[in-house]
Amino acid sequence: MTTSVDAERTITVTVNGVPRQATVPVRRLLSDALRHDLGLTGTHVGCEHGVCGACTVLVDGAPVRSCLLLAVQVDGASVTTVEGLAREDQQGGQVLHPVQEAFRECHALQCGFCTPGFLVTIAAGLEARDADGPITDEEVEEIVGGNLCRCTGYANIKKAVHHADAAMRDAR
């Protein structure tokens, strides 16, 4: 049996910790569903074929290119976007993720369009890191090496990863 491109499915996804439902055409890309159906426009689309990494989100904690995934494929999964990186403190204020803090401190963004993809990729990379010592330059390049930025020349992005790594190790 074939499914028409117009066929719709209702999916349930936990987005940034909140269960959300959306009825989407089966051909809807995850990136478009997040941006246009759920209104989470922090995730950006730069190339539509998985090369630039601007649309990266975390699916069950792992970075994926949301322009290469259909929305129906994440039915039942947990998705984290850039909007979900910061957490609320007890007074209802916003506590930035160390990677967000580091990006501001190190001037790791200019136009900011690629930034959400970098932020979630680096956050996942640093959280998955099991070594105790400071992160090495090679590890940093491995984490950021799959995302394109046209503004910064990457120097300050790499600096921000070191900065965030230090902050996250201090907090442990």
Added chain:
Amino acid sequence: MTTKLFGEPVRRREDARLITGRGRYLDDIGAGALAAAFVRSPHAHARITGIDVDAALDVEGLVAIYTYEDLTGPLAEPLPVLIPHPQLHAPRTGYPLANGEVNHVGEPVVMVVATDRYVAEDACDRIVVSYEELPAVVGVDAARAAEHAVHEEIPGNVAARHHQETGDVEPALAASPHTLSFTQYIERSACMPLEGKGVHARWDPDDSSLRVHTSTQASTSVRAAIAAKLELSLDAVEVVAPDVGGGFGVKIVHPWPEELLVPMAAIALGREVKWAEDRREHFISSAHERQQRQEITVGYDDEGRVTALDVHIWHDNGAYTPYGIIVPIVTATQLVGPYDLPVYRVVVESVYTNTVIVTPYRGAGRPQGCYAMERTMDRIADALGLDRAVVRERNLIRPDQFPYDHRLTFQDGRPVIYDSGDYPGLLTKLKDLVGWDAVEERRRDAERRGKLLGAGMALYVEGTGPGPYEGGHVQVLGSGKVLVSTGLTSQGQGHETVFAQIVASELGVPIEDVEVTTGDTRRFGYAVGTFASRAAVMSGNAVALAARGVRAKALRIAADALEVDPQDLEIDEGVVQVKGTPGASIPLRTVAVLSNPLRYAFDEAARQATQFAGPADDSRPPVAEGDAPGLEHRDYYSPVRSTFASGAHAAVVEIDPATWEIDVVTYAVVHDCGNVVNPMIVEGQVHGGVAQGVGGALYERMAYDADGQLQNASFMDFLMPYASEVPDVVIDHQETPSPLNPLGIKGAGEAGVIPGTAAIASALEDATGRRIAAMPLSPTQLYDLVRDETTERTAQAARRTGVPA
């Protein structure tokens, strides 16, 4: 005094929203808008013989289809030539939708509007356009050969012949002790901002007004273009540049067809309409830059001093010339760099090809000019057996020669007169920074590791901050908030931060109280745009002048209230106070309330202000003649001519002779943009520019085939540098303030990209001993070059090996 924020690495105020996903880029706007998509030409050159839309009509969700036949009035005319020039003798522009002929792959033919983008593209797929193919002209050499014409009525394909000369070049060459001639090429790249273009339009039928958001570098001019082309009153059109995801030049072109067509559809349909460019569209229907063929003849003496320079360039301008001949003029006039050239003649022939239009990409012709001049210096050094730094040093303009008149006419029609600089200083710093005198040692070390090492350098002077003007408006509110607006736009340069730094410093207020708006015609109607490293120079000085106006008015009002002389007052941390007399003070926010004689007590500030209001003088009007209510000031900065920033880059490359992989192991930058407003942001601009320079030298190339099909129109195939490709950059600064503007600043936006290709070509030549005359250069091309027996060897290589070339 308030801590001066000018010159400090203040953290960016725009970041708070951008790092939390709360930025507002074009496609984040208009959640309920209809979506536009385009049928674009699949052919580089063809006549349209028919458009059949029947199969699209039953696509559910289709709202409208537009072809050229649907355009009326000025919209049916060719798009404007923005910058006409007497030497642009055969300008041509396209139509918003193709009118019977297409001249490059990607030219828009049909616009479809539907309920969402998926549906709009479904409809596009079903529209059948029939074409009669015509021969395509691809590449600068084919255009020059002119076997075929891009535009039938321009048989030689030449749009413009730009010519400048500063003396009689032929006798000067004839009298030169030495001459050499060579030809070299540089290829096409493109801006490639991570966010493509995009337009959203909303028509309000109740008051017949149009609000357009567009990802542009020039919102005020887009507004004027829309008003003219859609026959609307200017005051019925608002144009806003929201957060813009990078520009680098491509978004200064206007109006793009979509900037007219999307508003047209929004008005016709009475619905919000949006178009967000996809990446393939950006490759094939926005703009590229850089391809030139350069024929150079130079005369020089035994010491390596240039006696005459004669340059003939063929510049590929693509299918149309909407942006005039700005890129050719910039190449022609910026080519001379930091050098004192006795006689210079340049001819740039700007030629049509059946490819995407060529308009400024960061550097805007300067990288090509730098490549021509700096490779000439390398050739002279090679021929004479001199150090490349020594030859450059001998030709530099000396610090005591400023202002230095090149006797050329710049892109703004003004003379190329360098305002200030210290070029020998740059060169000295560069040699120290890169370790120029230790290169031979590094070469031997690399040889021991089986690598070929080479070094190269390139110097440039960049005309920055061209006019005609920018404006600024500063207003202090009763809340103490300081609103700043300027018309030019931002694409990531941190304008909200640097303009706030300038105003906070000038006015004496905490930066937290300052809010900056850019690129919104609702706030500021007159502007030129963000390009040519001009924002800090132009709007920076404009907002400084506006802030000084506010300051003067505030001191006058406060002086009245405190019954002192304005000259005895200062403003510190938002409080006007008598110098040296603690207690005699009045908050600036109170002065703002006092500035308006109508003072309804809506808030605490207004209530407080009454204590300072003096007794009314019944013989005078409440608003004095020549005065105005409100603590605000609008001012404009209009320079007599451009400022000239400068810099010097050096690259050291290592080549693996097994794979011919090229590794840039050292990249050094000495940068001079006059007084620096925010060193953190300037360094960021340099880093980003260098990355694009390295990309342009080693990776990026628009691969058109002979039929005019772009073979690498995706990020998978067009190789933009990732973090792994960009070298670590070491930076040193020099500051020669500009005497031309109140803040003494020059510009910094484009600088980083300019000398990359020249410096890396020089380093590759130094490493391999093979003449490098075409850039960019991939490992495969380098391998082919080295193994080709006919490749010219440098004299330096022969000297090194003892084998004559």
